[in-house]
Amino acid sequence: MSMYKERPIEFTALHTVPLASRGGKVRVEAFGHAYRKGSGICGWLDSLPRLLAAEDLRALIDALVRARAAGKPILWGLGGHVIKCGLAPVLIGLMENGYATGFCMNGAAAIHDFEIALAGWTSEDVEAALPEGRFGVAEETGREMSLAISRAAGDDLGAGEAFGRALCEPCAAPHTCASLLAAAYGRRVPVTVHIAIGTDTLHIHPRLDAGALGAATHRDFRLFCTLIESLDGGGVYLNVGSAVILPEVFLKAVTAVRNLGRPLKDFTTVNFDFLDHYRPRVNVVERPHAGAGGRGIALRGHHELMLPLVAAALMERGE
Numbered sequence: 001m002s003m004y005k006e007r008p009i010e011f012t013a014l015h016t017v018p019l020a021s022r023g024g025k026v027r028v029e030a031f032g033h034a035y036r037k038g039s040g041i042c043g044w045l046d047s048l049p050r051l052l053a054a055e056d057l058r059a060l061i062d063a064l065v066r067a068r069a070a071g072k073p074i075l076w077g078l079g080g081h082v083i084k085c086g087l088a089p090v091l092i093g094l095m096e097n098g099y100a101t102g103f104c105m106n107g108a109a110a111i112h113d114f115e116i117a118l119a120g121w122t123s124e125d126v127e128a129a130l131p132e133g134r135f136g137v138a139e140e141t142g143r144e145m146s147l148a149i150s151r152a153a154g155d156d157l158g159a160g161e162a163f164g165r166a167l168c169e170p171c172a173a174p175h176t177c178a179s180l181l182a183a184a185y186g187r188r189v190p191v192t193v194h195i196a197i198g199t200d201t202l203h204i205h206p207r208l209d210a211g212a213l214g215a216a217t218h219r220d221f222r223l224f225c226t227l228i229e230s231l232d233g234g235g236v237y238l239n240v241g242s243a244v245i246l247p248e249v250f251l252k253a254v255t256a257v258r259n260l261g262r263p264l265k266d267f268t269t270v271n272f273d274f275l276d277h278y279r280p281r282v283n284v285v286e287r288p289h290a291g292a293g294g295r296g297i298a299l300r301g302h303h304e305l306m307l308p309l310v311a312a313a314l315m316e317r318g319e
Contacts, residue, residue, distance in 0.1 A: 026051065041312045056297045061313050063236050063268040063295075064099055072234040072267075073101045075227055077250065078180075079241030080108030084123050085304040088113060088180040090311050095189055099314050102227045103160075103184060104192040104220075106245040107200035110163055110181065115141050117167045117179035135201070142205030153212035158220035160184075160191030190227060192220035194249045221249065228253040231267040238270040239284045241303055247271075247283035254288050265292035272299050272306055 032049040039047075045061070048054035067074050076091065094100040105113070115122040118140055129135040144166060152162035164185025167173045176182035184191045195217040197203055197210070228250070231237055239246055257264050269288055271280040276298065285296030299306065 040316060041309075042316045045313055053299060056299055057310075059295070060268075060270055060297050060299065061310065061317060063270075063297075064310075064314055065317050067234055067236045067268075068098045070234050072236070073227060073230045074099055074236045075102045075104065075231070075238070076100050077104045077237065077239040077242055077246040078109045079106055079243070079246065080112050082241045082303050082307070083109050083112040083116070083180070085302075087303060087307050088116070088178055088183075090308050091180055092183045094311055094314070095184065095187065097315065099311075100189070102190045102192075103180065104194060104224055104227075104246060104249070105160065106242050107193060107195040107202065110159070110193045111141065111145070111200055111202060113179050113181045114145055114163055114167065117173040117175050117182055118144065120175045120178075136204060137201070142202055143207055145202050146205055146207040146209065149212045149216055150209050152216045153209070156219070157216065158223055159193035159195065159213070159216040160220055162216060163193065164191060190223060192224045192227070193217060194221060194224070194245055196245055199245070221253070224249065225253045225256050229257045229262045229264060232263045233266050234268075236268045236270065237284070238272065239280055240272040240307070242280070243273065243275075243277040244279055247279040251283040251287065265294060267294045268297065269294070270297045270299065272301070272303065274300060274302065276300065 030050040032054070033047050035044055035047045045058065048057070064074060066072075076094075078091075082091075091100060091103070112122045115138070124135065124138070126135050145163065148162045148166035149159065151157075151166070152159065155162075157165070160181065164181045167176055167179055167182040168185050173179070173182065181191060193216075195213060197214070202208060203210075203213075228237070237250065239250065254264060267288075269284050271284045273280060281298060285298050288294070289296055
């Protein structure tokens with residue numbers, strides 16, 4: 001016998017309802033099916049359940065296919081990890097097939113891509129280098145990027161175009177085939193680089209002209225606003241692997257465009273990342289669509305798996 005004075009409630013008088021009248025949000029018609037050998041990426045995509053992230057993945061691919069068919073922009077915002085995952089060739093392939101009409105990067109993404117083009121490697125061992133103050137002081141990276149920024153000031157270029165030019169002219173860097181900056185520059189596809197002073201290794205190099213850097217990245221922000229304006233009526237913006245810088249830059253561009261009286265509605269935004277971070281969720285997926293239509297999509301997963309999967313599906317569907 002329990003010593004508690006409280007007694008468990010009785011359910012004998014509880015009112016039930018028929019299952020048929022209650023219904024359900026998950027129906028058997030939405031279930032997936034076993035993958036059929038030889039059906040390829042499109043067959044695999046069709047085999048997924050018509051639920052949750054699987055439906056979001058389909059919606060993303062549909063939006064990208066529609067945007068390309070309608071000649072609307074597809075803009076990719078990239079954090080540094082996307083480049084370090086070895087995905088520049090995948091993004092270059094998307095660009096060559098019309099699924100990327102512009103790129104924006106944070107400073108880390110630009111540095112990793114630039115260093116790959118120069119040396120064929122990037123991403124130093126921070127823990128090993130930091131105790132002696134050797135982290136982030138690679139001479140060639142800092143020197144060549146600083147020279148590119150200094151030249152940009154005289155030619156009225158943004159940072160993205162300046163870095164691409166430095167890798168391609170007067171002669172190509174050794175590994176430009178793996179560089180998104182170089183590939184985009186060669187195809188005249190705009191790249192903007194959005195730099196927060198103090199966040200990147202470049203900012204401690206003795207040859208850096210901070211004034212030129214600020215001018216170049218501000219010019220890129222204004223160019224980015226032009227690209228964002230063109231999303232109106234069916235474009236797609238994807239934020240991939242940037243948890244702070246690019247979501248903030250994107251939101252400021254949205255408000256600047258609308259403040260200037262330019263229409264910006266009925267477009268798609270997407271956030272790819274490992275985790276559900278606050279800024280990408282509210283600044284990319286939710287806020288831009290308030291009162292403006294369109295749709296925000298959030299997909300979580302490893303970049304090195306998700307982006308090649310999306311690219312493969314687009315190659316199959318788009319053809």
